[in-house]
Amino acid sequence: DAKTTQPPSMDCAEGRAANLPCNHSTISGNEYVYWYRQIHSQGPQYIIHGLKNNETNEMASLIITEDRKSSTLILPHATLRDTAVYYCIVRLISNFGNEKLTFGTGTRLTIIP
Amino acid sequence: EAGVTQFPSHSVIEKGQTVTLRCDPISGHDNLYWYRRVMGKEIKFLLHFVKESKQDESGMPNNRFLAERTGGTYSTLKVQPAELEDSGVYFCASSLKETQYFGPGTRLLVL
Numbered sequence: 160d161a162k163t164t165q166p167p168s169m170d171c172a173e174g175r176a177a178n179l180p181c182n183h184s185t186i187s188g189n190e191y192v193y194w195y196r197q198i199h200s201q202g203p204q205y206i207i208h209g210l211k212n213n214e215t216n217e218m219a220s221l222i223i224t225e226d227r228k229s230s231t232l233i234l235p236h237a238t239l240r241d242t243a244v245y246y247c248i249v250r251l252i253s254n255f256g257n258e259k260l261t262f263g264t265g266t267r268l269t270i271i272p
Numbered sequence: 273e274a275g276v277t278q279f280p281s282h283s284v285i286e287k288g289q290t291v292t293l294r295c296d297p298i299s300g301h302d303n304l305y306w307y308r309r310v311m312g313k314e315i316k317f318l319l320h321f322v323k324e325s326k327q328d329e330s331g332m333p334n335n336r337f338l339a340e341r342t343g344g345t346y347s348t349l350k351v352q353p354a355e356l357e358d359s360g361v362y363f364c365a366s367s368l369k370e371t372q373y374f375g376p377g378t379r380l381l382v383l
Contacts, residue, residue, distance in 0.1 A: 202374035
């Protein structure tokens with residue numbers, strides 16, 4: 160079962176920042192927070208991941224609370240092409256192998272023109 | 273650099289037939305994963321290869337599904353015989369280290 164809770168849907172105006180929340184209150188110390196998105200019927204697309212520090216890349220920023228029980232994905236200037244289902248995934252990464260991704264139901268983000 | 277590719281993009285077969293899906297990972301990626309989404313459900317993990325070895329096949333639904341990765345390059349997922357409930361989208365992903373990159377999927381419809 161997914162270890163995260165996300166709102167089922169959100170709207171955001173085009174050009175504004177989209178802030179997608181995720182709760183992962185049972186996260187353990189060696190589990191990472193990953194974000195993927197699925198645009199229409201394409202394959203899931205990697206966005207960003209982090210352990211405890213905030214992260215930023217060309218697509219988005221990831222803000223993780225100090226207690227690591229929740230995080231927020233920020234798309235700074237949303238465009239229509241950002242309309243997608245966004246998945247927040249908690250994942251263990253160990254020296255014994257790369258763990259599978261456990262997808263939940265995600266947040267359906269709709270960018271409004 | 274080419275991404276993960278999957279073939280075919282779509283497949284329509286009748287119940288009881290056999291279908292083989294193929295995945296070509298990103299070059300150099302030792303880790304290869306299969307996932308699927310059946311109608312109305314979440315994306316579910318099927319199995320994980322490290323090179324040619326099965327690292328984790330805990331998600332394989334039953335013995336009608338057979339995955340192979342001979343030579344540690346491309347992988348095939350065979351469904352034999354196909355049942356109606358196997359309809360869905362089958363995704364392949366590959367990784368060098370921690371981050372998995374997904375292919376576009378194969379849409380399978382069993383009639």
